[in-house]
Amino acid sequence: xxxxxxxxxxxxxxRGQQVTLSCSPIxxxxxxxxxxxxxxxxxxxxxxxxxxxxxNKGNFPGRFSGRQFSNSRSEMNVSTLELGDSALxxxxxxxxxxxxxxxxxxxxxxTRLTVT
Amino acid sequence: xKEVEQDPGPLSVPEGAIVSLNCTxxxxxxxxxxWYRQYSRKGPELLMYTYSSGNKEDGRFTAQVDxxxxxxxxxxxxxxxxxxxxxxxAMSAGGNxxxxxxxxxxxxxxx
Numbered sequence: 001x002x003x004x005x006x007x008x009x010x011x012x013x014x015r016g017q018q019v020t021l022s023c024s025p026i027x028x029x030x031x032x033x034x035x036x037x038x039x040x041x042x043x044x045x046x047x048x049x050x051x052x053x054x055x056n057k058g059n060f061p062g063r064f065s066g067r068q069f070s071n072s073r074s075e076m077n078v079s080t081l082e083l084g085d086s087a088l089x090x091x092x093x094x095x096x097x098x099x100x101x102x103x104x105x106x107x108x109x110x111t112r113l114t115v116t
Numbered sequence: 117x118k119e120v121e122q123d124p125g126p127l128s129v130p131e132g133a134i135v136s137l138n139c140t141x142x143x144x145x146x147x148x149x150x151w152y153r154q155y156s157r158k159g160p161e162l163l164m165y166t167y168s169s170g171n172k173e174d175g176r177f178t179a180q181v182d183x184x185x186x187x188x189x190x191x192x193x194x195x196x197x198x199x200x201x202x203x204x205x206a207m208s209a210g211g212n213x214x215x216x217x218x219x220x221x222x223x224x225x226x227x
Contacts, residue, residue, distance in 0.1 A: 004159070006159075031213050033213050033214070033215075035215075035217075042204075042217055042218070042219040042220060043160075043204065043206075043215075043217040044217075045214045045215060045216070048212065048213050048214065050213075055212065055213075056212045056213065056214050058214070090159055090160070092213075092215075094213055096213075102148075102165070103148045103165075103208045103210060103213060104150070104162055104165050105150075105162070105213060105215060106162060107152075107159035107160045107161070107162075108159050109158055109159045110158075110159050
C-alpha cells in the first residue's frame with residue numbers, strides 16, 4: 001500500500017499571505033490528523049478530520065483551518081501567515097476504530113513551510 | 117507542566133550498545149503509547165504501539181509502560197548506525213486520535 005503523501009514538500013511564503021497544504025491518506029484510512037512540528041514546541045496537534053467532519057481541534061488560532069473531501073483527502077489552510085508559522089506540517093492517517101482499526105497513526109513526509 | 121516530558125538531550129552510543137529512552141507523563145487518562153522514529157527531513161515512522169501497562173518486544177526494540185509511575189521506556193538492543201535518528205514518544209487517551217508527543221531524543225550510534 002502507498003503511504004501518506006503530502007504536497008508540496010517545500011513552500012516559501014511571505015508574511016500576510018495564505019497557504020494551502022494537501023494530504024492524501026493511506027487507502028482505506030478515513031481519519032486524517034494534522035500536526036505542526038517546530039524545534040521549540042515539538043509536535044503539536046492541529047486538528048483531526050473523519051468522514052469529512054472535524055472531530056477534534058487543538059489550541060491553534062482560527063487562522064488555521066482544514067477540510068476533508070469525500071475521498072478522505074484533506075487540506076489545511078493557514079491565512080495571514082506570521083513568521084512563527086514557519087514549521088514542518090505533518091499529516092497522519094489512521095484506520096479508525098469505526099473501521100476496525102486502532103489509534104496507530106501513520107505520518108507523511110511533511111510540508112516544510114518557511115515564512116519570510 | 118507539559119503533558120508529556122521527554123528529556124531532549126542528544127544521546128551518543130557506540131555501535132552494539134543498548135539505547136535506553138524514556139518519557140514521563142502527567143495525564144492519567146493516557147492508555148495508548150507509541151514510539152516513533154524520525155530521520156532528518158522525514159516524517160515520523162511508527163515503531164512500537166502498546167496499550168496500557170506491560171512490555172512489548174519487536175526484534176531489537178522493547179517498549180515498556182508503567183502506568184502506576186506514568187513512565188514509558190524504549191530499549192534498542194545491539195544498536196546500529198542506521199538507528200541514528202530522533203525518537204519521539206507519543207500517547208493518547210483514546211476516544212480520539214489526538215496524540216501528545218514528547219520533544220524527542222536525538223540518538224547517534226557511532227560505528
